[in-house]
Amino acid sequence: MERWRIVRAFTLGPLLEAAVPKPGNVSRLRDFDDLTLYHFLFADTAVTGVYYEAVKTAELLRKGILEPREAGLGELIKRAVQASREAQDANPNFGIIALSLPLIMGMTIGRNMLDARKKARLLIEESTVRDTMEFYRAIRIANPKGIPSGVKYDVYSDDSFRELFQDGINLAKLAEMSCERELIFCEWLNEYELSYSTFGRLYELIKELPLEDAVVRAFVELLATNLDTLIVRKAGLEEAKLVRENAGKVFAGELSVEEFDAFMRERGDLRNPGSLADVMAVSLSLLVLRGLRIELRNGRVWGIIGRP
Template sequence: MDRWKIVRAFTLGPLLEAVVPKPGNVNRFEDFEDLTLYHFLFADTAVAGIYYEAVKRAELMKRGTLGLNEAGIGELIKRAVQVSREAQDANPNFGVIVLSVPLVMGLALGRNMLDAREKARLLIDESTVRDTMELYRAIRIANPKGIPSGVKYDVYSDESFRELFRDGINLSRLAEMSCGRELVFCEWLNGYELSYATFEWLYELVKKLPLEEAVVRAFIELLAGNIDTLIVRKAGIEEARLVQENAGKVLEGKMGIEEFDAFMREKGDLRNPGSLADIMAVSLSLLVLRGLRVEMRNGKVWGVIGRP
């Protein structure tokens, strides 16, 4: 698969996710006090060079020049977070980077988009303790909200590096321990199951609905079917369940989208869905990779798959 095709897809996907007016998220109409659409524009474009390097590195592995345990996923994630932070002063795309780096490498290694899932999981399994240490450094740079302290392998404790080395904690083992607290690590373990399922549903929705309506519909279904782990970390499980419940009401026609959006924003960014927004960004990247383009129909933008 062409290098730049992969990089373009995983640059454009998160940008689409950011601009579409989804309930509770930053979009082209809404900002938060400390996070705006401009943060996403600068952050998501800053990482393109790192994604390109990830693809090139995967091509070397495919030729046998590098071993799978030399992928350097942790280092690539850290460097992507660094260039993102150099371009802006917030944390708009840490989860997207964590999801995207192994997957873009899997796409370069695999035979097709489906095979990429297995290749990405293999890279996670073959990762090293150094990858985990570099991921910890990336987390410190990004400083995501709600990271717990005082736990085993505490991200912000220097002692954790010695513990990670002592116990041989590579990315796969870290994901197994962290899946319950962060959805993106579950995606590492299950072969991007939710990301691909959302991509496949978007593929069908864009045939029936304008692009923004398709994305909003898929996102509300994500919220109704899953607990957003960022909301759990920021506001607690009960708030996360309330978001899930109200998203279900929207699908049932018992609550309007505007009312739902107002509910999502009434406590600032506490109910801002982050983990599921990351899933949406990757799903849109896959849709772009599958051939998404846009065209105007009766004053609305429609997503079309394939060439004109």
């Protein structure tokens, strides 16, 4: 797959995700006090150079010049997070970076979009302890909300690096331990099952609905069927379950999307979905890779797959 096609897709997908007015999220219509659409614009475009380098590294992997354990995935994630942080002062895209980079490399190594899932999982499995250490450094730079302290392999404890080395914790082992706390790790382990199923759902919805309506519907479906792990970390399990319950009420006709959005914003950013928004960003990137373009029909933007 052509280098810039991959980089463009994984740049445009997150920008679309940020722009569309989805319940509880920053969008082209709504900001939070400490996070705006501009943060996403600057952050998501700041990482393109690292994404391009990831594609070039993956080409060496495909040719057998490098082994999977030499992919340097942790270093690439850290450098992308650093580039994002240098462009703005918040954390709009750590999860997107962590999800996207293995898949970007998988797209380059694999035969097609489906094979890319398996190659991304291979890179996670073949990663090294150094990758995990660099991933920890990336977390420190991004400083996401809700990261627990005082736990084994504490991200913010310098002792964790010694513990990671002694116990041989690569990214796959880290993901296995942390899947319940962070959806991104589950996606690493299950070959991006939720991202690809959401991509498939978007592919069907854009045939029936304008692009923004299709994205909002798919996103509310995600919220109605999954717990957002960022909400769990910030506000607790019961709050995350309440979000899931109310998302289900939208499809039962008990709440409008507008009422659901108002509920999501009642407590500032505590109910702001993060992990599922990251999944949506990657799903939109897959849709772009599949050939997404837009057409204006009666003042509404529609997503079209294929050439005009």
